[in-house]
Amino acid sequence: MIPASFDYVRPGSLAEACQELAADEDAKVIAGGQSLLPLLRLRLAYPTKLVDVARLPELAGVHDRGDHVFIGAMTTHDEVMRSGVVAAGAPLLALATAMVADPAVRHRGTFGGSLAHADPAGDLPAVVLALEGVLVARSAQGEREIPAADFFVDYLESSLRQGEVLVGVKIPKLGDGWGFHYEKFHRTAQAWAIVGVAAAVRRSNGSIQEARIGLTNMGTTPVRARAAETALEGLELGDGLRQACEEAAADTSPPADLHAQPDYRRHLARVLTHRAVRTAAGAP
Structure with missing residues (x-):
């Protein structure tokens, strides 16, 4: 058309x-x-x-700012994927970005555009949510920072106000002891995720001290699997891991479409969360 x-x-x-x-x-x-x-x-x-912002230098680039990585909104997926700063400071983001669509899309699509579009089936919103990123927006009235938990409002709707431009995103560095993984189930390499799971796990002395889990396509916005995070806290790496990950689909409202029904998506969320957490935790 x-x-x-x-x-x-x-x-x-x-x-x-x-x-x-x-x-x-x-x-x-x-x-x-x-x-x-x-x-x-x-x-x-x-x-x-x-309003075409593609050539504005203020919105491009990846920067190491000590306690966080700052990624300009106009940075392409390919640049994020290949950045040594991202690989060192936000490896979960690097893993997930490598799974976005195909090379053609990754060379043209932008990190900020993916987030501002606010599609719950997109890979990166759930990752930024799990990493507790902070999105920076600017308007004629000034600049404000929006925690990822407050940024995604509804299907294809963000909390960006009229006249605001997404400038970039602050991704906190999580430091030693953390492991990361992104697990995605999709029909083809180019397709949207039917379900995706972003997992960040902090380990110590053979047990999980903290877990952060972001879910893709399990509601009208990306969601945190809070019940699974709570169940995993303090858990030793063993047989109880799978049972804890059964809580991943709790309090979610997955959509029904041509590719999957809600009950199937809940099943996938449980299975993929177990895989992602197990890999992130380094479990045998």
Whole structure:
């Protein structure tokens, strides 16, 4: 299909982009375009103006800032995947990004665009949620920081306000003793995850001291498997691991679609959580 008509602007600075967005409540940001363009073609989105931020240097790059890694919103998936800073400071993010779609999408799609699109079937929102990242947004009124737990509001809806641009994301470094894994079940390498699990596990003396688990496509937003996290805390690496991971689907509302029904997604969440936690914990 052909998109509805819209105006197009390419601002020369972040401040100018914020001004363009503030002037039109129906304007939308376009970055890599991997999520927005299909919506335009299907006429599921009707922006009056597209504000292209793809060439703004303020929004690009990966930076080591001591206690956290800062990733600019316009950094492509491929750049995140190949970054030594990400591999050292946020290895779970590097693992998951390598599983995003295919090389063509990873070279064009952006880290910030994936998060701002707020699709619960996307791989990266659940990862940033599990890592307790903080998203940085800027508007003509200034800058604010949004914890990942507050950023994803509903299906394809974030807490970004009118006129705000996602600048980047702070990913805290978790330090020694942590293990990580991302487990994903999908039909083909290019397909959205039917279910995905991002696991970060802190081990000490043969037991799990802390677990963080983010679930992909188990609700209208990415969700934390809080019941499983609680069940895993203090657990020795042994036979009880599988039973604790049975709690992964608790308090979730997985969707029903052509690819899977809710009960099947709950089953997958339990199985994949066990795999992800076991690998992250280094269990035999």
